[in-house]
Amino acid sequence: MQPGALSKALKSGAIWGFIVLELIFFSVAGEFLSLSDKAFMDFENMLLLLKQSAPIGIIAMGMTLVMVNGNIDLSVGATFAIAAIILLDSMTWPIFAGLGDWVIPVAWLLALMAGTLLGALNGLIVWKTGVDAFIVTLGSMLGFRGIVFMFNGENPTSHLNWTLVDFAEAEFLGLATASWFLLAVTLAVWFLMARTVHGRNAYAIGDNREAAVNAGIRVGPHMMINFAIIGFLAALSAVIFYSESGSVNPNDGQLYELWVITAVVLGGTKITGGAGNVIGTFGGVIAIQLLRKGLGHIGADTSTVNLVIGLILIAVLFLDRQLNVKGKEELKV
Amino acid sequence: MSVTQENAGDLREGIMATPTKQQIGTVLARQGILIAFAVFMIAFTLANPKFLSVDNVFSVVRSSAILGVMALGVTFVVISGNLDLSVGSMMSFSTIVVLDLHDKIGPALAIPAMFAMTLCLGAFIGFLVGYLRLNSLIVTLGMLSAIHGLTLTYSGGQNMDIADKEGTWFSVFGQGTALGIPVPILIFAVLAALLGVVLAKTAFGRKVYAVGGNGTAATFSGIRRARTVFNCYMISAACVATAGLIQASRSLGSQNTVGQGLELEVLAAVILGGASLLGGSGTIFKTVIGVLILGFIQNGLLLLGLQFYVQFVVTWVIIILAVWLDIAAKRGKLWSPIA
Amino acid sequence: MTDPVLRLQDIVKTFPGVRALDGVSFSVMPGEVHALMGENGAGKSTLMKVLGGIYQPDGGDIYMGDWKVVMSGPLEAKAKGIVFIHQELSLAEELSVAENIYLGELPRKSFGRVDWGKLADKTNAILEKLNVGFDARTRVGDLSIANQQMVEIARALTVDAKAVIFDEPTASLTDAEKSVLFDVIADLKKDGVGIVYISHRMEEIFKITDRISILRDGQYQGTLATVETNEEAVTQLMIGRKLDLSRNASHHKLGDVALEVRGLSCGKLYRDVSFEVRRGEVVGFYGLVGAGRTEIAETLFGLRGPSAGQILLDGEEVSIASPAEAIARGISLVPEDRKGQGLILGMNCRDNMTLPQVDDLKAGPFVAEGAEVAIFDKYRDQLDIRTPNWKSRVGNLSGGNQQKIVIGKWLSMHPKVLIVDEPTRGIDVGSKSEIHKLLRELASQGYAVMVISSEMPEVLHVSDRIVAMYSGCIMRTFTSEEVTEDNLIQAISGLGGDRAA
Secondary structure: OOOOHHHHHHHHHHHHHHHHHHHHHHHHHHHHHOOOOOOOOOHHHHHHHHHHHHHHHHHHHHHHHHHHOOOOOOOHHHHHHHHHHHHHHHOOOHHHHHHHHHHHHHHHHHHHHHHHHHHHHHHHHHHHHOOOHHHHHHHHHHHHHHHHHHHHOOOOEEOOOHHHHHHHHOEEOOEEHHHHHHHHHHHHHHHHHHHEHHHHHHHHHHHOHHHHHHOOOOHHHHHHHHHHHHHHHHHHHHHHHHHHHOEEOOOOOOOHHHHHHHHHHHOOOOOOOOOOOHHHHHHHHHHHHHHHHHHHHOOOOHHHHHHHHHHHHHHHHHHHHHHHOOOOOOOOO | OHHHHHHHHHHHOOOOOOOOHHHHHHHHHHOHHHHHHHHHHHHHHHHOHHHHOHHHHHHHHHHHHHHHHHHHHHHHHHHOOOOOOOHHHHHHHHHHHHHHHHHHHOHHHHHHHHHHHHHHHHHHHHHHHHHOOOOHHHHHHHHHHHHHHHHHHHHOOOOEEOOOOOOOHHHHHHHOEEOOEEHHHHHHHHHHHHHHHHHHHOHHHHHHHHHHHOHHHHHHOOOOHHHHHHHHHHHHHHHHHHHHHHHHHHHOEEOOOOOOOHHHHHHHHHHHOOOOOOOOOOOHHHHHHHHHHHHHHHHHHHHOOOOHHHHHHHHHHHHHHHHHHHHHHHHOOOOOOOO | OOOOOEEEEEEEEEEOOEEEEEEEEEEEOOOOEEEEEOOOOOOHHHHHHHHOOOOOOOEEEEEEOOEEEOOOOHHHHHHOOEEEEOOOOOOOOOOEHHHHHOOOOOOEOHHHEEOHHHHHHHHHHHHHHHOOOOOOOOEHHHOOHHHHHHHHHHHHHHOOOOEEEEEOOOOOOOHHHHHHHHHHHHHHHHOOOEEEEEOOOHHHHHHHOOEEEEEEOOEEEEEEEHHHOOHHHHHHHHHOOOOOOOOOOOOOOOOOEEEEEEEEEEOOOEEEEEEEEEOOOEEEEEEOOOOOHHHHHHHHOOOOOOOEEEEEEOOEEEOOOOHHHHHHOOEEEEOOOHHHHHOOOOOEHHHHHHHHHOOOOEEOOEEOHHHHHHHHHHHHHHHOOOOOOOOOEHHHOOHHHHHHHHHHHHHOOOOOEEEEEOOOOOOOHHHHHHHHHHHHHHHHOOOEEEEEEOOHHHHHHHOOEEEEEEOOEEEEEEEOOOOOHHHHHHHHOOOOOOOOO
């Protein structure tokens, strides 16, 4: 076995091992602690879990792409909220009054375009100004949130369109609409990253930016496209979720960036870029949702979920480091 | 500072150059944040003469004091080359704890107890980032969540209120005045002066810059890098505890989420002041300027009758412009060379 | 006579206040290896950046064949058949060999997909030509440094190269790897490619090049046919004076043993190492990159825990767990990577120099800045550091002055043992000889000095004794009377090894 092969095997399998561990733990603990008679590993329950993973999961796929590219996007929660408001608000606009149910695709399109444009705007600023993506998206996280409030102040925006709700609540082959979207997005982003020239170039840029530049890869457009994609996916996530719920608060989507980044890091994507994939991220998303659900199942409240997820994120980082320590002969710097 | 750097560059080539247009532009861009601040203040004062009145200035600084005190600590962390995204939820924790203990063991014991607990959290983060060398962004992101959970567990999710709000001297930190100056402003000013001197004049401050500038080289110079980073997080935690104290004392009651989102505003103020996220640069003075800019923008826009969320958008534009101009001055070109 | 593949004519490039290139002309014939030499700062890299289209010249022309060309950027240079092989590897470690070789021009199928089949075929064809032991799908991060360099070279073979520019290509290669590289260069030569070879290593230059062009202070000094010239002539053109590299053993009496190492080992890095360094003595450590020399220094400086053995200072056994402890016991290390390990480039000269003793220079609770300035002034004068004042950022100084700041930093600690790792790496010839002189002076003042170097002339020049290392072991320790170039090379290439041809 090559040196590091063990650590690599452990790492690539770690998230799935963790998921299995969670399943076992919550099933066993649930027998003793749960208030309901239903088993945790119930099939229905797992399907529901997939559906509930969708909002975070869809954005996490975009975040994987952006982080592999060597950037980060802190504004996804605010983009999510903007798209949601545009979706619901636009359906009540007088100019669309004559459209009937045809307003739905129009509203979807508007929301998705808004997300894509905001993402592209982030990308354009990162590209043209050279300011670090962390700072740019930290700023737009505030700015986009300000725009959200401009629609309806601090009031919620609501609009229920029953056709839309039916679509969102529909099931096909036993899977909910949201689950299908999550799977489709995962597959699409996997294809993009693993099989296309754009995806491979994104890895190269995140791995060794100077080398990519020397090889004539145009770093700026690639980054901008990836930001546009994550903006699109944040909007898509919102569009799917709010089609069903029909009401959005201006504070919705807050801290989503945190959940998304946690899922991506749990899934093994390197914080500095160049390594990671959406399959791992998918595992990370499922692991987090399992944890939330499982802790709920055994009667723990939200506070415990926050505590446990925070500590697990740190523990993963710690384990990753320990697996790479070479011993006391290593240079201590 | 900027002038000496330019000259040094020229002397290296053996030639003293008279300042060119470009260099003047560079100086302008480097001091851009101060200039923009001045222009902004003048414009708002013209629009509304009340803007620069003593009352208004006091009210701005007082309302910025909590953010400001936290920003002082985060400045140390950022200069050492790390991030601290946990200060917001840590501040909620301090506030809730001190309010709870106030009624249980009395303010005189509650305050040190709260400081001790907050410093324990700081020590934990400092240990993880300093000694175990874990990525500070992820660690403090995790701690943001974990401390929030801890606070909720502590309070049982309930709001925390002091029973006897009239009869406690505890309110002095948030509501009192001394020498005609509101106490929060005094605390902010004294802490800023103290930490400013620590950073600029002491051996510890020098080590913070060294560790942030090039941690490996600092280690090769015999500096105990882990300990330095650890101490930065301890300072940050102490500042957070102070901010929590002011917050608790001002409101005498609090929600569990009182500090939520503050970590990003704090970071915005520090960045606005010109500290680089890469570490090794920034000063306490600049951070104070950054805090005041944010405070005055918020206040100015409110005085103009604009909604609070307009400041979000304005802050967005200002942060990006400030950082952009700063790096544009350093590279001597407005647009980035990214292809 | 054939036309040159590449010709630069009277190139001028000025930066504010500096004439970096002043009418430089330079040409490469097909099938020629043409060395470009000059001190650091002589303009070599500026010239190459003009050639690569990163800088636009202010005057002069570039010709390829009969055509005058304008290089708009790296992409255009590549399209025209000019390929650069950089000194620092520029590879994406997580990607495969094939993806790295065709970085920026992966073959496409429909929907922007990568054509993996075509990519593998093309890559394997090139790898076969290079005769390497890895295949297209290997992850680059799993390759040795030398093999990674081969990937860089493979890149050059993907285009129809007319000219290939090698920038210090052998910096991290072993002898065996070097000979593979030279074979590749010979092949390119046979195919009529023009090669520009930038290097400081005279040995290599005289072994493989046909002509040598020399730059000094941005000015073209002339072109010599390699067979008709010698090292001294080239050096003289480079610096305008002679570099003294004569043997230089101490004439003063040596003092007591300051540092003794007995049976020291550190995992696989080095084994059972024993030596001693006396006061007033310079002990040179010579060997190939990776022989374990730097790692010994790092152990002595508390940066690597030893797995066995003893370290004795003034006859007393000590354990050193951190640089801070090493410094307290009187050991100082001038590290090999000046910018990464030696200096904080964004800090000013004074603060860099006093960093190790910033805790001791106290005025009440504060740092005694006056004392710091005094220390800086003292070593600036003593070491002749050229900087306007202490406020200059170290990053703005030249390599030689930077190195003197690092040396000054450690001299100001008055160490018992001064370890200097690659004292003159990447600095110009003029500063080199100053630093050599300085090391000798330090010994005569009673310092115990360890010098680690990969340059044989340097080791021979400054050392009283030379420790030859091979693959983590000390092969032999020479006195300056015993040592010859031949027996030293034999010792560092392994027991009984013949001199590498």
